[in-house]
Amino acid sequence: MKEFLEGSHAIAEIIKSCQPGVISAYPITPQTHIVEDLAQMVSSGELKSQFVNVESEHSAASVVLGGSATGVRVYTATSSQGLFLMQEVVFNIAGMRLPIVMTCANRAISAPINIWNDQQDSISLRDSGWFQIYAEDNQEAVDFHLIAYRLAEDKRVMLPVMVCMDGFILTHGMETVDMPEQDKVNKFLPAYKPLYKLDTADPISMGLLADPDYYMETRFAIQETMRESIGYLFDISKEFNNVFGRDYKDLLVEEYQVEDAEKVIVAMGSVCGTIKEVVDEQRAKGKKVGLLRIISYRPFPYARIYEALKDVPKVAVLDKSVSLGAYAPVAVEVKSAFFGKKKGPKVISSFVGGLGGRDITMETIHEVFRRLGAKEVNFDFVDLKPELLKEEYGE
Amino acid sequence: MKEIRIHARAGQGAITTAALLGFSYFNEGRYPYAFPNFGAARMGAPMNAFVRVDSDPVRLRSQIYEPDYVIIVDSTLLRGYNCFSGLKEDGVAIINGKEDLELPKLKAKQSVFVVPANEIALRNIGRPLGNTALIGAFAAATGELKLDNLIEVVKKRFSGKAQEGNIKAVQEGFEFVKKGIK
Numbered sequence: 001m002k003e004f005l006e007g008s009h010a011i012a013e014i015i016k017s018c019q020p021g022v023i024s025a026y027p028i029t030p031q032t033h034i035v036e037d038l039a040q041m042v043s044s045g046e047l048k049s050q051f052v053n054v055e056s057e058h059s060a061a062s063v064v065l066g067g068s069a070t071g072v073r074v075y076t077a078t079s080s081q082g083l084f085l086m087q088e089v090v091f092n093i094a095g096m097r098l099p100i101v102m103t104c105a106n107r108a109i110s111a112p113i114n115i116w117n118d119q120q121d122s123i124s125l126r127d128s129g130w131f132q133i134y135a136e137d138n139q140e141a142v143d144f145h146l147i148a149y150r151l152a153e154d155k156r157v158m159l160p161v162m163v164c165m166d167g168f169i170l171t172h173g174m175e176t177v178d179m180p181e182q183d184k185v186n187k188f189l190p191a192y193k194p195l196y197k198l199d200t201a202d203p204i205s206m207g208l209l210a211d212p213d214y215y216m217e218t219r220f221a222i223q224e225t226m227r228e229s230i231g232y233l234f235d236i237s238k239e240f241n242n243v244f245g246r247d248y249k250d251l252l253v254e255e256y257q258v259e260d261a262e263k264v265i266v267a268m269g270s271v272c273g274t275i276k277e278v279v280d281e282q283r284a285k286g287k288k289v290g291l292l293r294i295i296s297y298r299p300f301p302y303a304r305i306y307e308a309l310k311d312v313p314k315v316a317v318l319d320k321s322v323s324l325g326a327y328a329p330v331a332v333e334v335k336s337a338f339f340g341k342k343k344g345p346k347v348i349s350s351f352v353g354g355l356g357g358r359d360i361t362m363e364t365i366h367e368v369f370r371r372l373g374a375k376e377v378n379f380d381f382v383d384l385k386p387e388l389l390k391e392e393y394g395e
Numbered sequence: 396m397k398e399i400r401i402h403a404r405a406g407q408g409a410i411t412t413a414a415l416l417g418f419s420y421f422n423e424g425r426y427p428y429a430f431p432n433f434g435a436a437r438m439g440a441p442m443n444a445f446v447r448v449d450s451d452p453v454r455l456r457s458q459i460y461e462p463d464y465v466i467i468v469d470s471t472l473l474r475g476y477n478c479f480s481g482l483k484e485d486g487v488a489i490i491n492g493k494e495d496l497e498l499p500k501l502k503a504k505q506s507v508f509v510v511p512a513n514e515i516a517l518r519n520i521g522r523p524l525g526n527t528a529l530i531g532a533f534a535a536a537t538g539e540l541k542l543d544n545l546i547e548v549v550k551k552r553f554s555g556k557a558q559e560g561n562i563k564a565v566q567e568g569f570e571f572v573k574k575g576i577k
Contacts, residue, residue, distance in 0.1 A: 004417055004418055004421035004427065006414075115433075137452070137454075166456075168430070168431070168432070168433075169430065169456050172430060172431055173428060173429070173430040173456075174413070174414055174417050174427070174428070174429040174430065175426070175427065175428045175429075175452070175453065176421060176426055176427075176452065270456045271456060273453075273454030273455060273456050274454065274455050274456050274457055276454050277454055277455045359457050359458050360456070360457060361457040361458075361460070362455065362457065364457075
């Protein structure tokens with residue numbers, strides 16, 4: 001049913017319909033509304049779940065790790081510094097192959113402290129063995145949580161999924177969302193049946209020492225699963241479309257006016273909506289521009305990106321995060337998709353924008369298209385304020 | 396597409412105002428996107444809430460710089476802020492304030508409605524929260540939304556005494572502007 005909802009509330013509602021047995025989280029802006037709503041649902045009896053209040057994100061992640069190990073569906077959510085405090089446990093969750101779903105309400109990283117949106121938090125945990133899927137709007141944010149549980153709990157997968165949604169822009173944005181009905185959710189997402197679980201009647205150990213004779217295979221196994229999951233994402237999206245009447249192609253990338261485009265911007269998340277507006281406006285003037293939206297950042301869809309962009313002369317990658325001292329994170333991956341290939345863009349330029357909540361307007365996107373010329377640029381920040389960059393040294 | 400920019404201080408209910416407008420547009424079959432922008436994250440700090448609405452789902456995610464309408468919840472923000480920045484040539488401003496409020500010179504086709512929303516709120520709700528009076532005034536000044544629809548939305552949002560008072564506030568805000576236009 002179509003409803004007008006705040007993004008965070010919509011997420012709480014969809015998590016309720018997934019009926020996790022354990023929820024644990026520590027509040028942090030801009031994730032707070034999600035877990036506040038869930039706490040209320042549990043307290044009122046609307047959702048039968050154990051909500052564990054904790055003193056930090058490290059504990060929240062530990063609680064859901066333990067909960068998942070006992071064989072129940074679990075949920076947590078965080079942002080920014082909270083995700084970083086979880087980091088140690090985040091890697092453990094993937095290493096232990098626990099199918100946990102977490103929402104990352106994307107926010108900038110300290111210092112300086114900043115509560116606003118960029119994607120530095122989740123991007124920084126790209127190597128953890130978690131899937132990362134980025135929502136463009138709140139409909140996707142809702143749908144992706146269902147897909148996340150389904151994917152994570154697939155016996156062929158058994159890996160955690162991070163659903164990334166831009167802080168404030170989506171979490172605090174109210175818009176129309178077609179909320180999935182409970183009977184359809186039940187059809188698409190059957191009750192979780194673990195392969196192994198901690199059970200006193202049938203004791204096992206989990207997360208043990210793996211010495212040099214065993215460790216490497218655990219990493220190879222996750223890498224293989226990630227690679228194979230590109231196909232599973234395609235199958236799961238088809239099934240999702242059948243149950244809910246949506247139109248997701250493969251949940252890897254979305255091609256928007258790419259086919260005959262001369263200039264394409266590659267980006268992730270809510271900024272893609274703004275880019276689509278610019279693409280439509282420019283197309284109406286006869287300019288051949290397009291957008292390639294990356295939905296799945298992990299696994300990274302190299303082959304799909306190659307196919308989509310191989311005949312596009314000029315590509316701009318717009319990152320909302322940085323890898324200080326190196327090329328921007330998404331840009332470096334897009335470039336690597338073409339390395340050693342016969343076909344590919346003549347120019348793949350890298351732009352960084354929207355850090356710490358700096359507003360990305362249609363004009364920002366125009367500027368990216370303008371700077372995307374014959375000469376490849378890297379480390380190019382858009383919307384910088386030169387007046388803030390004067391260097392001052394003490395005596 | 397229409398764009399509304401709300402100027403307020405954190406804690407004055409601007410997000411509720413944006414939400415109520417959003418719900419009202421939603422009920423009338425439109426696609427609103429209502430969202431806040433916080434400055435310093437503390438009570439009393441100047442902040443904005445926005446509503447962007449269209450006949451199709453809104454994709455544009457930037458803040459609003461060239462609004463069709465501005466709603467100013469706290470007239471003290473007129474000192475030091477240009478709340479009218481980027482207001483369209485034929486834009487409409489709704490200001491919570493007293494009759495003698497000093498206003499900057501506006502463009503010929505722009506119109507301003509100064510509504511004693513706090514007084515209306517004090518009389519009906521018992522607290523100086525002018526948001527519901529302002530959305531009533533907004534509906535009358537712009538013709539964007541139907542009064543009956545606003546009342547339905549307020550009915551859903553509030554309960555008990557607050558509901559009764561806020562419905563009256565919406566009506567009085569609406570009537571205040573209607574009378575002025577005649």
